[in-house]
Amino acid sequence: MFHVFPCSCFTLTKASILLRQLMRVSSWDQLFSVLGKKIWKTWAPGKCSFFMCLVAHERCWTADRLERRALPHPESCPMCDQAPESINHLLVGCAFAREFWFHFFSQVGLRTFSPQFSDTSFFDWWERASNDISGLLLQGFNSLTILGAWTIWTQRNRCVFDGASPDVARALTLASEERKLWSMSGAQGISFLIAPTSVD
Ligand SMILES: [Zn+2]
Numbered sequence: 001m002f003h004v005f006p007c008s009c010f011t012l013t014k015a016s017i018l019l020r021q022l023m024r025v026s027s028w029d030q031l032f033s034v035l036g037k038k039i040w041k042t043w044a045p046g047k048c049s050f051f052m053c054l055v056a057h058e059r060c061w062t063a064d065r066l067e068r069r070a071l072p073h074p075e076s077c078p079m080c081d082q083a084p085e086s087i088n089h090l091l092v093g094c095a096f097a098r099e100f101w102f103h104f105f106s107q108v109g110l111r112t113f114s115p116q117f118s119d120t121s122f123f124d125w126w127e128r129a130s131n132d133i134s135g136l137l138l139q140g141f142n143s144l145t146i147l148g149a150w151t152i153w154t155q156r157n158r159c160v161f162d163g164a165s166p167d168v169a170r171a172l173t174l175a176s177e178e179r180k181l182w183s184m185s186g187a188q189g190i191s192f193l194i195a196p197t198s199v200d
Helices: 012-023 028-039 046-057 063-068 087-093 095-106 122-129 135-162 168-185 188-194
Strands: none
Touching: 028 046, 028 135, 046 122, 046 135, 087 095, 087 122, 087 135, 095 135, 095 168, 122 135, 135 168, 135 188, 168 188
């Protein structure tokens, strides 16, 4: 007889708990909100969507994860050198990230949505920031959030692996160029945000 689960004690309830633990989310609502409403339904290149899934799973090789695996790791965040590195610190808690988000969203009139000093969870901030918007504005905001996170991650890797210095201006230039490419490639929400009549 075929069994879906490896033994009779592995119930759907336990499978549910295991999956939510793997996703590092506390409820199915949050899981579907993160994956369903945000990552899977947001226009972004596949490599960036895949990266966001790794963020949701906390599977990025930041210092905290390397330390848990007893692997060599930087003692502090390579972008600010002021705090231990985790994916949440890197994307919203870091001084580099906060400055980047502020200027990045300011370019399209969304500076009020930037992470604040009190924000410590990337997905909590994303959820809260997107609660009051809808339609093309929300689509554009979600695409830009994925683009911004991807930009911070690639700049972090450039510092770690290439010995570069953190450079917010460079990150903003690269993100701006990429934003135009995403818009031309079909990201309607971004096209809406950068249109002359967009909300400021
Ligand atoms: Zn930092």
